Amino acid sequence: MAEALNIVGAGPAGASAAYAASKLGFRAVVYEANPRPAVKPCGRGIPTLSNLPFEVPKERVIADIKGAVLYVDGVKSVEVRDTVRGYIVDKEGMIRDVIASSGAELYTSSPYNASNGTVKVNGQVREVRTGLLAGGVAFYDGEKIYGVQAIVRAPRLESMDYLYIDFDTSLIGYYWIFPAEEGVEVGVGGFESPQRLRELLERYIEKHKEMLGSYSILSIAGAPIAVGGVSTGSVRGLFKVGEAAGFVLPLTGEGIRPSAISGYEAARAYLTGLDVNSVLESLNISRVVRVHRSILKALKGMSPERRRDFMFEIPAAVHEEVALGTMNINRIVKALASKPLLAAKIMKYIMIS
Incomplete structure (x- = not known):
């Protein structure tokens, strides 16, 4: 085990990894290539589910989400209220808060050089040979x-x-x-x-x-x-987490929550001597990513007309369970009870994943 956990990348995965380290009594050092954390543009949505590894600070909530409406090619398909709840957050502020609460050292404008395993901090070169790589999509090797x-x-x-x-x-x-x-x-x-x-x-x-x-x-x-699914691995001794390891839901593009979960669990595994990649691949959120990926592959193999029909066929409850990743089988089966052929397809995507 290391006395300090090196983390490359101050996004949701890096912040959550630092948070996990603090819970285990370790110090973390976070290196961010950009002048500010969380610069990647995104919808900044987080469902109000209990599987986020940290509590969202109330002052970082921009809007309370109380529903969703889905259109397909401009035609209204599904509208849900109250059963879909979430937040739109100030992502940068939230990440800064999480890192600060962990007591981690944060160095911005400190890019990681994967060719030689170093970071540059205030003009000084440091070797980073162990830890976690939460550097985002630039380090992802999938689709x-x-x-x-x-x-x-x-x-x-x-x-x-x-x-x-x-x-x-x-x-x-x-x-x-x-x-x-x-x-x-x-x-x-x-x-x-x-x-x-x-x-x-x-x-x-x-x-x-x-x-x-x-x-x-x-x-x-x-x-x-x-959108290619979970792809774990390492770069020069650093284990990939977050979007670097594909922790984004391919159908919806949701990345804050999956990345945060992966960062937290990877840090816990790393600091307690477990196999980081095995732990990441066994997570429930990894299964959710696989389900999304299998459905996306199926959609890519359909004609636009068939995609349209497929999207309109799916009941609101199934859209909800898949999009949120809750995958309540009983609710899905009940919603599809009158559509046995569609039920067989949807369950195939879920079960093979």
Whole structure:
């Protein structure tokens, strides 16, 4: 066991790893390549489930989510209220709080060089030969898509308390509108080039100007997203965690919660002498990622028309169980009782994972 845990990356996985180390009585040192933690653009949604390894500070909650509405190619498919609950968070502030509460040392603008296993801190080179690699999608070796997101000032959605999701069968991805500090986040992710996704996003925003009101686009940013499933391993002695190891739900793109769980459990395993990769692969959240991945692969093999039919066939309760990763088999079976063929397909995706 190490006296201090080295962590490369100050995202949800890195922060949770530092938090776990503190619980076990160890000191953590966190190196972040960027000037600030959590710079990757994302929807910043976290379900209010009990499996997040730390409590979200109340002052970091931007919006309470009380439901979701799902469209498929612009046609309303599912709307749920109250059974889908969550938060939109100030991700950077939350991560800073978690790292601070752990007592970890945080060094920003300290990039990791995978070619020689070093970080640069204030111009000084340090060797980092052991620990965890939570450096994000740049270290992920599986399939990726791209997401582009705009921060939009939208007067008509100032009190938005739900998630707006529009699945696009041609993209095999979706558009989203989530609450944000200065209006809403409007984004799109799917199997297209970044340039094409930006064009589609700008067109989507213009198309929804009546919904948004007299809107103004404040900023646009994009990033790759890991959708290939869990891929554990190591780089120069550092065990991959978080999005570096594929801890993102491929169907929804949710990454904060899966990454945080992986970071916490990896740190616990590492500091207690367990096999980190085996522990990560056995987690329930890894199974959820596998289920999402198997469904995504099936969707990719369908025609756009069949994808559309498939999405409309799925009852709200099944959408909910799969999206949240709760996978309550009894609830899924009950919801699919009148659709035996669809039930067989859905259960196949769940059971083979």
